[in-house]
Amino acid sequence: MVYKLxxxxxxxxxTTDVKNALNSADGTHKFWxxxxxxxxxxxHDNIQATKHTGPDGSTKLVELKSLSxxxxxxxxxxxxxxxxxxxxxxxxxxxxxxxxxxxxxxxILRGTGIRSFDVSPYGGLxxxxxxxxxxDVYDISAARHRVKLEGHLGDVTCCQFFxxxxxVLSGATDMRxxxxxxxxxxxxxxxxxxxxxxxxxxxxxxxRNVLSAAKxxxxxxxxxxxxxxxxxxxLSKLPINKIDVISTLQEASSLEEDPDAREFxxxxxxxxxxxEDGRAALVDLESKETIAExxxxxxxxxxxxxxxxxxxxxxxxxxxxxxxxWSTNAPNDQPVYSFKRNESAVSAIRLVNPSTGxxxxxxxxxxxxxxxxxxxxxxxSHAADNVNVVEELVGFDVDPISQIRVVQSATQxxxxxxxxxxxRDNKVYEF
Numbered sequence: 367m368v369y370k371l372x373x374x375x376x377x378x379x380x381t382t383d384v385k386n387a388l389n390s391a392d393g394t395h396k397f398w399x400x401x402x403x404x405x406x407x408x409x410h411d412n413i414q415a416t417k418h419t420g421p422d423g424s425t426k427l428v429e430l431k432s433l434s435x436x437x438x439x440x441x442x443x444x445x446x447x448x449x450x451x452x453x454x455x456x457x458x459x460x461x462x463x464x465x466x467x468x469x470x471x472x473x474i475l476r477g478t479g480i481r482s483f484d485v486s487p488y489g490g491l492x493x494x495x496x497x498x499x500x501x502d503v504y505d506i507s508a509a510r511h512r513v514k515l516e517g518h519l520g521d522v523t524c525c526q527f528f529x530x531x532x533x534v535l536s537g538a539t540d541m542r543x544x545x546x547x548x549x550x551x552x553x554x555x556x557x558x559x560x561x562x563x564x565x566x567x568x569x570x571x572x573x574r575n576v577l578s579a580a581k582x583x584x585x586x587x588x589x590x591x592x593x594x595x596x597x598x599x600x601l602s603k604l605p606i607n608k609i610d611v612i613s614t615l616q617e618a619s620s621l622e623e624d625p626d627a628r629e630f631x632x633x634x635x636x637x638x639x640x641x642e643d644g645r646a647a648l649v650d651l652e653s654k655e656t657i658a659e660x661x662x663x664x665x666x667x668x669x670x671x672x673x674x675x676x677x678x679x680x681x682x683x684x685x686x687x688x689x690x691x692w693s694t695n696a697p698n699d700q701p702v703y704s705f706k707r708n709e710s711a712v713s714a715i716r717l718v719n720p721s722t723g724x725x726x727x728x729x730x731x732x733x734x735x736x737x738x739x740x741x742x743x744x745x746x747s748h749a750a751d752n753v754n755v756v757e758e759l760v761g762f763d764v765d766p767i768s769q770i771r772v773v774q775s776a777t778q779x780x781x782x783x784x785x786x787x788x789x790r791d792n793k794v795y796e797f
Contacts, residue, residue, distance in 0.1 A: 368688055369705040369753060372403035372457040373736065374438065374450045378763045380413075381464045384445055387415035387428050399438050401452040404708060409452060413440045450758075462758045465795035466777070466784075472792065473502045473511060479790035482524045482769050486531035489773055489784075491548060492794060493534050495522035501536060503548045513551040517544065524566050528573040535576055537564030543578045545590055557588045559595050568611045570651065571631030579606035585639055587651070589628035596628050597654060604642040611651070612636045612673045625652070638680070640668040646682045648673070648694070658697035660690070670715040674726055679742075681728050683712025689730060691742060705753045710734035714770040720782045727756065729785050731767030737787055737797075759797040765790035 377383075377397035387395040394414065401409040412433040420427050430440035430448065441449040441459070446466065451459040474480055474496035483494035491512070495501040501515040501522055520539030527534055527548070534546040543564060545555035562581035569576050570587075575596065579585045583602040586595055614634050625632075632651040639647045644665025648657040660682055661668060670683035673694070679702070682690040687709050690701040714731040718739060727739045737759040742752060767789050775784040788794045 367704070369703065370404040371705050371707045371753065371755060372401065372406075372452065372455040373707050373738070373755065373758070374399055374401045374452060374457055374460070374462070375736075376400075376448075376450065376462050376758075376760055378761055380448070380462075380760065381445055384415050384428050384442070384448075387417045388426055388445070390417055396433065399440070399450060401438055401455050401457060402708065403455040403457070404706070406455055409435055409437055409454060411435045411438045413438070415442075458754075460755055460758055462760050463797055465759075465761045465797055467506075467796040468761075469504060469506055469509075469794045469796070470792060471502060471504065471794060473500075473514070474498075474792040479765070480768055480788040480792060480794065481522065482526075483771070483786075483788050483794050484526040484534075484769075485771050485773055485786050485794075486527045486548075487529060487773065488531055489776055491527070491531060493525050493527065493548065494788065494794060495525050495536070496792075497521045499538070501525050501534065501546075503534070503551075513548065515546045515548075515551050515553070517553045518542065520563070523564055526567060526569065528569055529571075530573070533573070535567050535569060535573075537567045537578055537580075539563040541580070543567060543576070543588065545576075555590050555593050557586075557590075557593055557595075559586060559598075560584065562605070565605060566608045568609050568637075570611055570635060574630040575628075575632065577609060577611065577637065579609045579639065581605035585609055585637060585649075587629070587632075592628060594628060596626055599637070599639075599649060599654070601639055601647055601649075601656075602641045602643050602645070606639050607642055607667065607669050608640040608671070610638040610671070610673070612638060612675060614675055636673065636675075638671050638673050640671050640682075642667045644668060646671045646680065646692075648680070658694060660692045660697055660701075670712050670731075672715040672717045672728065674717055677725060681715050681717075683715050683730065685711040687711060687732065689715070689728075689740075703753065707732075707736065708734070710736070713767050714787075716770045716772045716785070718772050718783050718785060721780065727782065729759075729770055729772065731770050731787060733766045735762035735765045735767060735789060737762060737767055737770075737785075739782075739785075759785060759787065759795075761787075761793075761795045761797075762789045762791075 380397040383395040478497035518538040543557040637649040666684040717726040
């Protein structure tokens, strides 16, 4: 059974009206809100923001009042946070958060949008690509363009930093994987071997080995130093949409054969592969053996996945908007639970560590611009009671979420890691 989650969408720039109300700007300050739930009629309303004085006589607050239905309730928290709920659609009070930081990528056209991006491990640099075949590196703190990475013969589909934060890995529709200097834009390594467009890449450990996925149904393990292919994982007859590499809690296995001398840090690593044929696969990078598969060939295409190793859960996002949560201890069973908000495809899933507790939040992005954090009880099998949306991240106006990145927050007292996301516009947002 797929549990239906209701949700409330809010005008992306709602903070402008709240700030104008606080500053006593002329005019009426209002923003739209809409509540949705599969199988129910949607609710549309406007919320008016007005300034008033707090109980102590000095604190400036904003009163939020529904202008029509009175069903969508709004509560002011601060200029970046409001709480919205709907009794009619059984949507509990949920925090809606505006972006803490916005990084404009002015070299990427609004029409193409950001297809992929990454933030360096220490948050100083950002690399992003659109559909024009190049990437751009930006210095976030200095708010300036640093260097252009140009050399692919087709559209760049994915890009990410190596752990050093000074080197970039990319893949493109030209079937090539490239390694770049984020300082001078040079391209010392090009990896050739795929027979179709590259869809995603991943870095193993410090980066002497990298992985690439493609529409040819394979994932390939490369040695960067020699620009050579180490191994090909033939996983599907259809495209591999996304991949990730996760460190497990298991010790390295004992292999009878000596490992390839070009292979580094594959021990205790698992490849997570999202297949267009309807499966999410876990593959042991050291032994090259498939550990488990979730879903089945012929099912809904898998567009995103995230593996929570300590809690033995894998989150799988499908093209019909469903998120499945599977137990990795029982891959042949049904999902522990499944939920969806609408029919828009899930485009990205990342796990976000809260400041307290051992169960991560799942950050989910969709093709219609939804970006939200869910809290899931790993020990329960009843979705209705244990799938909770704890935060809506607001900034996208029905623009597909192309990428989510998670880094350690630089904000003192932060309750969770920072979430960075990008979509069809030419901006990257930090929440």
